[in-house]
Amino acid sequence: MLTKEDEKFLELYSDSIYEKPSVTVDAVIFRLFDKPQENYRKLPEKKLQVYLTKRQFLPYKDKYSIVGTFIDLNFELNQSMQYCVSQKVNLKNNYYYEQLFTFGNKDRDPRSRVISISYMLLTNQSTQVEGGEWFDVDLVDVSTNKKQIKGGYVLEKKYELNLTSETTTLKNQIFIKITKNGIEEQKNIELLASDLAFDHARIIFYALERLKNKLEYTDIIFNLLPEKFTLTELKNSYEVILREKLLDANFRRKTAKLVMPTSDYETGKGHRTSQLFEHNNLWNLDID
Amino acid sequence: MLTKEDEKFLELYSDSIYEKPSVTVDAVIFRLFDKPQENYRKLPEKKLQVYLTKRQFLPYKDKYSIVGTFIDLNFELNQSMQYCVSQKVNLKNNYYYEQLFTFGNKDRDPRSRVISISYMLLTNQSTQVEGGEWFDVDLVDVSTNKKQIKGGYVLEKKYELNLTSETTTLKNQIFIKITKNGIEEQKNIELLASDLAFDHARIIFYALERLKNKLEYTDIIFNLLPEKFTLTELKNSYEVILREKLLDANFRRKTAKLVMPTSDYETGKGHRTSQLFEHNNLWNLDID
DNA sequence: TCAAAAGTGTTGGACCTACACCCATGT
DNA sequence: ACATGGGTGTAGGTCCAACACTTTTGA
Numbered sequence: 001m002l003t004k005e006d007e008k009f010l011e012l013y014s015d016s017i018y019e020k021p022s023v024t025v026d027a028v029i030f031r032l033f034d035k036p037q038e039n040y041r042k043l044p045e046k047k048l049q050v051y052l053t054k055r056q057f058l059p060y061k062d063k064y065s066i067v068g069t070f071i072d073l074n075f076e077l078n079q080s081m082q083y084c085v086s087q088k089v090n091l092k093n094n095y096y097y098e099q100l101f102t103f104g105n106k107d108r109d110p111r112s113r114v115i116s117i118s119y120m121l122l123t124n125q126s127t128q129v130e131g132g133e134w135f136d137v138d139l140v141d142v143s144t145n146k147k148q149i150k151g152g153y154v155l156e157k158k159y160e161l162n163l164t165s166e167t168t169t170l171k172n173q174i175f176i177k178i179t180k181n182g183i184e185e186q187k188n189i190e191l192l193a194s195d196l197a198f199d200h201a202r203i204i205f206y207a208l209e210r211l212k213n214k215l216e217y218t219d220i221i222f223n224l225l226p227e228k229f230t231l232t233e234l235k236n237s238y239e240v241i242l243r244e245k246l247l248d249a250n251f252r253r254k255t256a257k258l259v260m261p262t263s264d265y266e267t268g269k270g271h272r273t274s275q276l277f278e279h280n281n282l283w284n285l286d287i288d
Numbered sequence: 289m290l291t292k293e294d295e296k297f298l299e300l301y302s303d304s305i306y307e308k309p310s311v312t313v314d315a316v317i318f319r320l321f322d323k324p325q326e327n328y329r330k331l332p333e334k335k336l337q338v339y340l341t342k343r344q345f346l347p348y349k350d351k352y353s354i355v356g357t358f359i360d361l362n363f364e365l366n367q368s369m370q371y372c373v374s375q376k377v378n379l380k381n382n383y384y385y386e387q388l389f390t391f392g393n394k395d396r397d398p399r400s401r402v403i404s405i406s407y408m409l410l411t412n413q414s415t416q417v418e419g420g421e422w423f424d425v426d427l428v429d430v431s432t433n434k435k436q437i438k439g440g441y442v443l444e445k446k447y448e449l450n451l452t453s454e455t456t457t458l459k460n461q462i463f464i465k466i467t468k469n470g471i472e473e474q475k476n477i478e479l480l481a482s483d484l485a486f487d488h489a490r491i492i493f494y495a496l497e498r499l500k501n502k503l504e505y506t507d508i509i510f511n512l513l514p515e516k517f518t519l520t521e522l523k524n525s526y527e528v529i530l531r532e533k534l535l536d537a538n539f540r541r542k543t544a545k546l547v548m549p550t551s552d553y554e555t556g557k558g559h560r561t562s563q564l565f566e567h568n569n570l571w572n573l574d575i576d
Numbered sequence: 577t578c579a580a581a582a583g584t585g586t587t588g589g590a591c592c593t594a595c596a597c598c599c600a601t602g603t
Numbered sequence: 604a605c606a607t608g609g610g611t612g613t614a615g616g617t618c619c620a621a622c623a624c625t626t627t628t629g630a
Contacts, residue, residue, distance in 0.1 A: 002347060002398060009346035013399050018358040020308040023403060040603075041607045058297035059290065070306040073401045077392040096471050102390045102405050104365040110290060111301050113361045115311060115405075117390050124471075152569050180569060183384050183411075183511050217505075223471050232608065249611075250593065271608040272600035281440050281468060328630075329580045520581065537584075538620065559581040560627035 021104070021113040025081040026068030026200070028100065028207040029091065029121040032224040032237055033134065041270040046236045050163065050204055051089065052170075052196075053132035059110055060197035064163075064170060066204065067132070068116065081119050090130040095123040096223035101206055108199045120207045122223035135163035135170065139208055139243070142173075152180035158192075161201055161208075172201035212241055219258055222279040230266055230274040234259070309392070309401040313369040314356030314488070316388065316495040317379065317409040320512040320525055321422065329558040334524045338451065338492055339377065340458075340484075341420035347398055348485035352451075352458060354492065355420070356404065369407050378418040383411040384511035389494055396487045404486075408495045410511035423451035423458065427496055427531070430461075440468035446480075449489055449496075460489035500529055507546055510567040518554055518562040522547070 002010075029051040034044035052064040069084040071077065078097070085091040097119050104115040123129075142158040154177070161172040173192040179185070194201040214220045221237055235251050259277040267273045290298075317339040322332035340352040357372040359365065366385070373379040385407050392403040411417070430446040442465070449460040461480040467473070482489040502508045509525055523539050547565040555561045 003349075005349065006347040006398065010398055018310065019361050021311055021359065021361060022306065023309055023311065039607090041601095041605095043608075059294040061291075061293065071309065071392075073307050073309060074394075076394055077390070077403070094471060096473055099389065101387065102365070104359075104405070106362075106364060110294065110298055115365070117392070117403075122471075148570065183382060185384055230609085247594070248609085249595085252610075254592085268602075269608080270602045271606080272610080274609055282436065327580085329578095329628095331581075518582085535620070535622090536582085537622085540583075542619085556629075557581080558629045559579080560583080562582055 021115050022109075022111075023071050024068050024114060024116045025071055025077060025084060026066050026116050026118045026203060027081055027085050027097075027121050028066050028118065028204055029085070029089075029095075029123065029129070030137075030207070030211065030224065031123050031125055031127070031134070032240065033125050033136075043232065043236070043269075046233075046240045048137045048240050049134040050137055051129055051132050052135055052163070052165075053089065055197055063195070063197040064133075064135075064168070065197035066118075066200050071117075077117055078119070081117075085121065089132055090128065091121070091123065094127045095121045096220070097121045100203070100210060103199060103203060105199065116203070118203050118206070120210060122211075122220065124224055124226055126226060133165040133168070135165045135168075137204075137208065138162040138164065139205075149181065151182045154179050159205065161205055163196075163204075170195035172196060172205075174201065174205050212243075215241055219279065222258075225279075228262055228264060228276040228278050230276060231255070231259070232274065234277070309403050310397075311359050312356050312402060312404045313359055313365060313372060314354050314404050314406045314491060315369055315373050315385075315409050316354050316406065316492055317373070317377075317383075317411065317417070318425075318495070318499065318512065319411050319413055319415070319422070320528065321413050321424075331520065331524070331557075334521075334528045336425045336528050337422040338425050339417055339420050340423055340451070340453075341377065343485055351483070351485040352421075352423075352456070353485035354406075354488045359405075365405055366407070369405075373409065377420055378416065379409070379411065382415045383409045384508070385409045388491070388498060391487060391491060393487065404491070406491050406495070408498060410499075410508065412512055412514055414514060421453040421456070423453045423456075425492075425496065426450040426452065427493075437469065439470045442467050447493065449493055451484075451492075458483035460484060460493075462489065462493050500531075503529055507567065510546075513567075516550055516552060516564040516566050518564060519543070519547070520562065522565070 031049050033047050033049050035047055037044050051067065053067055055061055055063050055065050067085055067088050069080065071080040075083060081097070100118040100120045102115060102117050106113065108114065108116070140160040140162065142160055145156040147154045157176040159174040159176070161174055163170040172194040175190045175192050177188045189202050189205060191199060191202055211220070215238060221241070225234065225237060231252055234255060235246055235248065239246055258280055260280045262276050262278055264276040265273045266276060319337050321335050321337050323335055325332050339355065341355055343349055343351050343353050355373055355376050357368065359368040363371060369385070388406040388408045390403060390405045394401065396402065396404070428448040428450070430448055433444040435442045445464040447462040447464070449462055451458040460482040463478045463480050465476045477490050477493060479487060479490055499508070503526060509529070513522065513525060519540055522543060523534055523536065527534055546568055548568045550564050550566055552564040553561045554564060
């Protein structure tokens with residue numbers, strides 16, 4: 001599609017006169033994990049977890065961060081991300097991913113201008129990951145404040161994002177401000193305090209919102225579950241991510257289209273056996 | 289939040305050893321435009337339009353492109369974008385915007401590795417824009433092909449994206465391939481042919497999908513409408529973007545919450561007068 | 577008078593919410 | 604026996620698609 005004139009121009013072209021930023025790809029890796037319960041009857045409690053590694057170099061040495069790297073210009077963006085998680089935490093191929101958002105605040109990296117293209121990765125608890133730690137995600141709604149102004153409104157929210165591994169607790173305070181004024185609309189996510197490196201708490205928060213929203217209109221949740229699962233397991237998974245309780249009977253009816261029964265049952269659990277289901281991949285394909 | 293050690297490190301830090309890419313911000317600017325009708329009774333036909341400028345320099349000289357620029361490291365990303373549209377097409381402040389996606393394919397710019405952070409901008413037809421042309425957007429669904437494979441499916445779609453201004457017609461062929469195989473999922477948007485510069489047809493296509501999807505769960509459409517509008521105007525706007533016809537009575541009931549009646553009426557149109565409505569900004573705020 | 581848009585009414589069905597209720601299991 | 608989860612049934616309401624119908628207007 002290039003013209004001859006283009007070709008000639010490109011032979012002589014020397015790279016942009018503009019000063020360039022550094023660019024990284026960063027991966028927010030989630031899984032759902034079954035915490036063991038003391039009571040033999042009770043089902044394990046499900047926790048949403050995020051994978052963090054401890055930084056070995058300055059800046060933010062010894063702080064925890066999501067997995068990321070400066071991009072390699074010989075790779076596609078997603079290849080850079082995939083190579084990174086494969087090298088750094090040995091996560092290979094057994095995950096879902098999607099691009100999340102591109103963060104480029106001037107002050108987000110003290111070294112220089114660094115733009116982060118972030119990805120959300122979903123995997124399940126049978127997948128091995130190495131070199132970091134899984135942190136339980138606990139997002140607490142601290143306060144909400146709505147003001148009506150002429151031609152719109154201001155909505156302010158505060159959250160606490162607490163991340164807990166076996167050895168460490170990391171606290172983060174997040175402040176959201178949505179301003180709607182006529183046609184103009186602004187959404188700001190700010191960190192009031194963070195135990196993580198860089199603005200990684202903000203990126204994790206953004207990923208949590210995306211994940212929650214996508215539950216409603218996609219079948220993204222199955223990427224966090226094993227191949228076969230009970231309906232109560234599926235319901236608990238929804239509840240953890242949505243941070244609300246659902247009614248059992250209604251849940252079963254609503255999700256019926258998304259799953260297919262298998263001939264397997266789970267037994268030996270101190271209560272009635274439960275049928276195992278698997279994801280119905282084709283639910284939204286309208287196959288004729 | 290930086291330690292003393294960090295500070296010392298930063299004093300000595302010289303910029304990344306990694307080779308850096310160039311980064312641009314690019315704006316897909318949409319509006320809804322009323323095409324005049326011959327028949328005095330009929331309402332004007334609404335068209336979704338996108339704003340393109342003709343490139344003055346190589347490469348792709350004289351090709352049409354969306355508005356964009358290399359980023360300025362002294363600006364935030366959205367500031368770079370806003371400064372760009374203000375300078376290049378005189379579009380100032382009277383628009384809605386959101387970050388769309390970051391495109392970074394290795395071959396998307398023949399000059400060098402250029403990563404594009406794209407934005408979608410929505411404005412209305414009373415806003416002046418200068419230096420380019422508005423193109424009617426016509427997206428045609430050419431073919432769909434679904435195949436079931438073990439553990440998933442392959443979905444292939446072809447579209448034609450035709451862009452028409454008063455003087456010019458630009459044709460683009462787009463090929464979508466969605467592969468779902470167990471937990472792994474891939475979505476590719478490829479250009480089979482394009483009259484636009486770079487991969488800008490792909491970016492516009494992506495924006496069209498986003499806009500259509502967001503109609504369902506946001507009130508984003510009001511950014512494309514004047515302050516006051518009739519319900520039929522609103523309905524036609526939905527129809528143009530969704531590319532499907534809606535039933536009038538049902539539409540009125542469904543959108544009732546999103547709008548507020550005003551005391552104004554539209555007259556002089558060869559048919560019954562119609563009440564003018566405005567956007568109810570607060571519909572999803574749950575004001576107690 | 578009439579074509580076009582504005583706007584209302586109705587009916588059957590799908591789905592949703594809330595709750596009550598029974599079943600099966602391992603200790 | 605019993606606590607726990609597995610699973611079904613139902614009554615009332617809401618929402619929705621589809622269609623028919625009436626009203627109002629300017630030329």
